[in-house]
Amino acid sequence: MPAACTRLALSQVGKSSSLTMQPILFTRFSALGDVASSLRVVDAAAMAWPERDLTFVTHERYLSLVKLLRVNCDVRGYGRPESAFPDFWSLRRWIDQQRPLVIDLHGSTRTRVLRWMGDRRDWRVLRKKRFQRRSLCQGNDQALPADERVQQNQAGLLDLEMPLDRSWLVHPHPVPSGILLVPGAAWAWKRWSPQRFGDLARRLSRRGHRVQILLSTGDGLDLDGVDWGHAELLLDLPLMDCFAHLAGAQAVVSNDTGFAHVAEGLGRPVLVLIGPTDQRMGAAPQSSNLWARAVHLGLDCQPCSQKGDRPCRVPGRPCLDSLSVAQVEESLLRLIDDFSTFGHKICRDGGSQ
Numbered sequence: 001m002p003a004a005c006t007r008l009a010l011s012q013v014g015k016s017s018s019l020t021m022q023p024i025l026f027t028r029f030s031a032l033g034d035v036a037s038s039l040r041v042v043d044a045a046a047m048a049w050p051e052r053d054l055t056f057v058t059h060e061r062y063l064s065l066v067k068l069l070r071v072n073c074d075v076r077g078y079g080r081p082e083s084a085f086p087d088f089w090s091l092r093r094w095i096d097q098q099r100p101l102v103i104d105l106h107g108s109t110r111t112r113v114l115r116w117m118g119d120r121r122d123w124r125v126l127r128k129k130r131f132q133r134r135s136l137c138q139g140n141d142q143a144l145p146a147d148e149r150v151q152q153n154q155a156g157l158l159d160l161e162m163p164l165d166r167s168w169l170v171h172p173h174p175v176p177s178g179i180l181l182v183p184g185a186a187w188a189w190k191r192w193s194p195q196r197f198g199d200l201a202r203r204l205s206r207r208g209h210r211v212q213i214l215l216s217t218g219d220g221l222d223l224d225g226v227d228w229g230h231a232e233l234l235l236d237l238p239l240m241d242c243f244a245h246l247a248g249a250q251a252v253v254s255n256d257t258g259f260a261h262v263a264e265g266l267g268r269p270v271l272v273l274i275g276p277t278d279q280r281m282g283a284a285p286q287s288s289n290l291w292a293r294a295v296h297l298g299l300d301c302q303p304c305s306q307k308g309d310r311p312c313r314v315p316g317r318p319c320l321d322s323l324s325v326a327q328v329e330e331s332l333l334r335l336i337d338d339f340s341t342f343g344h345k346i347c348r349d350g351g352s353q
Contacts, residue, residue, distance in 0.1 A: 021049070021051070021052055022099075022100065022101045022122070023052070023053040023054070023055065023098060023100040023101070024045060024052065024053070024054050024055070024100055024101050024102075024103060024158075025055045025056075025057065025095065025098075025100040025101070025102045025103065026038070026041070026042055026045075026054070026055065026056045026057070026103045026105055027056075027057050027058075027102065027103070027104050027105060027106065027111055027114075028056075028058055028105040028106050029057075029058055029059045029078065029079070029106065029108070029110065029111070030058075030059055030062075031186075031258060032062060032065065032258030032259075032261070032262070033257060033258035033259075033260065033261035033262070033282075033284060034106070034261070034282065035058050035062045035065060035066065036065060036169070036258065036261035036262045036264075036265050037150070037151050037261045037264075037265070037282070037284070037286045038105045038106075038151070038154060039056070039065075039066065039069055039168055039169065039265060040151055040155075040162055040168045040265065040286075040287065041103075041105065041151065041154045041155050041157075041158070041160065041162070042054060042056055042069060042071065042073055042168075043069065043070060043071050043162075043166070043168035044155060044160045044161070044162040044163065044168075045158060045160060046071035046072065046073065047071070047163065048158075048160060053074070053100075054071075054072075054073045054074065055073065055074040055075075055076060055100065056069075056073050056074070056075050056076070057076050057077075057078050057084075057085065057091065058075075058077070058078065059077070059078055059079045060077035060078065060079050060080040060082070060083045063075060063077050064239055064240050064243070065169075065239075065243065065262065068169040068170060068171055068243065068265075068266075069168065069169060070167070070168055070169065070170050071168075078091060088110075088113070088114050088117065089117075091114065092114060092117045092118055095118070096118050096119065099122065100122070101122045101123075101124070102115070102122060102123045102124070103124050103154075103157050103158065104123060104124065104125040104126060105126055105154050105157075106126060107125050107126035107127060107128045111125070112125070124157040124158070125157075126150075126153060126154055126157065127153065129144070132144050133281050133306055136278065136280065136281070136303060137303055137304055137305055137306065139300070139301075144280045144281075145280075146280075148279075148280040149279060149280065149286050149287075150280075150281070150282040150286060151286035151287065152286075162287070164287075164288065164289060165289055165290060166267075166289075167265060167266055167267025168265050169247075169262065169265035169266045169267075170247075170266070171243055171244050171246075171247035171248075171266065173244055174244055174247035174248035175241075175244045175245050175247070175248040176248045177210075177212050177245040177246075177248045177249040177250070178209060178210025178211055178212055178249070178250050179204055179209050179210065179211050179212070179249065179250050179251050179252075179253070179332075180212050180213075180214055180245060180246065180249040180250075180251070180252045180253070180263075181197050181200065181201060181211065181212070181213050181214065181231070181252075181253050181254075182214045182252065182253065182254035182255065182257060182259045182260070183197040183213065183215070183219075183221060183255065184214075184215065184216055184219030184221060184255070184257060185219070185255040185256065185257040185308070186257065186258075186307070186308075186309070187307065187308045187309045188220075189275065189276050189305070189308050189309065189310065189311065189312055189317070190255055190256050190257075190275045190276055190277055190308030190320070191221070191255050191275075191320070192255055192273045192275070192320050192323060192328075193320075193321070194221050194222065194223055194226045195225070195226055196323075196325050196328075197213070197226075197253075198226040198227050198228050198229070199325045200253065200325050200328055200329060201213065201228050201229055201231040202227065202228070202229035202230075202231075203325065203329055204329070204332075205229045205230045205231060206229075209250070210232075210250075211228075211229075211230070211231040211232070212231060212232045212233075212234055212245065213228055213231050213232070213233050213234060214234050214237070214242060214245065214246075214259065215233055215234065215235050215236070216235070216236055217235070217236055218236075242259065243262060243266075246259060246262055246263045246266055246268060247266045247268065249263065249268050249269075250269070250336065251268065251269040251270070251271070251332060251335060251336050251339070252268055252269065252270040252271070253270075253271045253273070253328065253332055254270060254271070254272055254273070254284075255272070255273050255275075256272055256273070256274055256275070256277045256283045256284055256308065257284075260272045260284035260285065261284045261285075261286070264284060264285045264286070264287060264289070264291070264292040267289075267291060268291065269291045269292075269335050269336060269339040270284070270285065270291065270292050270293070271293055271294075271295060271328070271331055271332050271335055272284045272285055272292070272293070272294045272295070273294075273295050273320065273323060273328065274294045274295065274296040274302075274319075275302070275308065275317070275319040275320035275323075276302065276303055276304045276305050276308045276310070276312065276319060277303055277305065277306065277307065277308045278302065278303035278306075279294060281303065281306045282306070283303075290338065290339070290342055291335075291339055293331065293335055295323065295327065295328060295331050297318075297319060297322060297323060299318055299319055299322075301313065301314045301318070301319065302319050304319075
């Protein structure tokens with residue numbers, strides 16, 4: 001590890017150095033983007049305490065993602081018959097036997113039930129701040145500070161400060177992918193239109209960029225009439241292959257979706273198009289690293305929901321429909337240019353890029 005990164009690791013321990021060497025169990029069960037973002041806290045903990053035993057438990061379907069962690073961590077699945085923990089009872093028995101310090105990175109009803117199933121003394125639970133979030137979505141922009149981030153609140157459970165300009169995920173076999181566009185998202189309300197993604201793809205191709213489109217039929221996108229130009233369509237790839245393309249991308253343009261968080265963790269330049277959601281409530285990007293940026297119009301009606309799962313209360317959905325292709329292209333080219341200048345400073349794979 002370079003000297004600069006070593007100094008960061010040693011200087012970030014702070015108050016957390018007073019903790020004992022008790023093993024730490026991190027829990028985060030869903031969803032893909034939330035798990036990817038939470039892993040930065042595990043990375044910071046491993047840097048602060050390299051000799052400490054760390055375990056991360058998540059749903060079985062996210063194990064391939066968690067195994068991309070740069071640091072050593074015992075990764076265990078939950079929720080399927082073949083999992084290390086098929087159900088909550090098996091996980092609770094393991095906790096009672098091993099007696100780790102449990103760091104609940106979600107604070108969901110499910111994990112709170114797990115906590116109340118036995119001894120609760122060695123648990124630290126993320127505060128959801130539901131009242132403040134509801135107020136924020138109702139138009140009170142002062143309900144949460146502008147620099148509020150779920151990721152930072154998670155790190156606060158261990159009094160950790162997270163190193164800047166350090167990726168926390170690494171793929172063993174990245175696939176060179178040019179500029180990767182991700183037009184899908186879990187809910188339609190937070191999707192920039194596929195037609196505009198198509199316009200962006202054609203403009204970038206005319207500039208000489210290689211462009212690829214990461215698509216899934218499960219997204220339910222209306223692609224009729226969308227002209228992708230010379231872009232290559234990557235349709236219904238296995239999850240690990242998607243990660244490989246994200247890891248090898250020159251840059252990523254994405255809606256606020258799980259792949260945006262993954263690209264951020266992999267240290268790839270990622271531009272996230274923010275509509276009804278907000279970074280203060282978990283939207284990507286969560287870090288302040290130089291390679292992760294958001295395009296956000298800052299309208300009075302933003303944000304209107306935590307997940308982007310509610311119909312827009314303003315006709316025309318201006319938060320995304322007013323976002324022009326030219327604006328996104330300009331922001332992307334600036335990001336690529338900045339990354340080409342400063343990207344070598346990123347601590348990745350134990351060394352500098």
